[in-house]
Amino acid sequence: MNDFQELENELRALRPARPSPVLLERIEEAMVENCRADASPAGQPARLPYNWLSLGFGLAAAAVLLLFAVLSMEHRQGSDKEIAQVAPASETRPVVPALSGGRGVDGSISSNKFVPAGATQVVYNTRNEGLQFADGSREPLRRLRYQTRQTWQWRNPSTGASLRVSYPSEEVVLIPVSGQ
């Protein structure tokens, strides 16, 4: 760098133009304005519109969210009521199709409907009540009495809920007796 020492001295001797006095005045004015804006309370109201604007946007957003939440809750409650009203009807409806082969009346499966899931008939007692002759018949008939317990079951495929009805029943069967 010693090679350039003389050149560097010459460059330092070359003075850049000085700023105009007007520039110093302008900077001073800007400094004073900034000081006033920072220090005086009058500077604070200028920020208020921005704060109010932010607050307004925040409140509006909160109100919209609240509105959506209320609408969502109402919609959910309406759905619950609908299920509660449909469910009792479904309990009785499958009885008919179950007896007619286990298919629904309309053949469709709704989320609120119960479909037959099974039927059992347990014979827990059979009693032979002897022979008897029917009116106008010359052949005897054996009278058998079956005591059973029938169970019907329905199931809601969408919710997994099940319904089971069980009751005792008696059945009398007349069997013709042929002599060999």
Added chain:
Amino acid sequence: MDNIANHENWKSCFSEIGPGLLLFARQWTRSAADAEDIVQEAFVKFWRRNHTINNRALLYTTVRSIALDFIRRDKRRARREATVFAHADSTVEPQFEWEDEAQSALAAAVNCLPHDQREVLVLKIWNELTFSEIAGALGISQNTAASRYRYALANLKKSLQPQ
């Protein structure tokens, strides 16, 4: 120097660094008036943010940033910006106060330097920044700053040699 934001000494600070700041701002402007606008905005911004004058690199970074924004604001200047670095020799003219023909020739030689070299030279000679500070202000490495400075001096010496 102390923190210029905390006392009324900013005037003496500015009178000390003002000419160098203005010369640095002239790197991107054709007129002294534009350069003064840039320096005013940068110095007030720097002062208001309560930076210490010791962090000079940040002050010059502020000047540079505002100068580039100043150029982009105007379409004509934006078009010029695309070519200002390519034709910096003829369009950018740092302003000096010379006393004789030798200084006039030296000022002309400085004006003819490539932009990146002249930028480092202005910060080093007339603003007395270290290479570390120059590197921080221009966003380049310290070695690059030193290298550009050496190239600037070499080019000046070559251009000032009698033919």
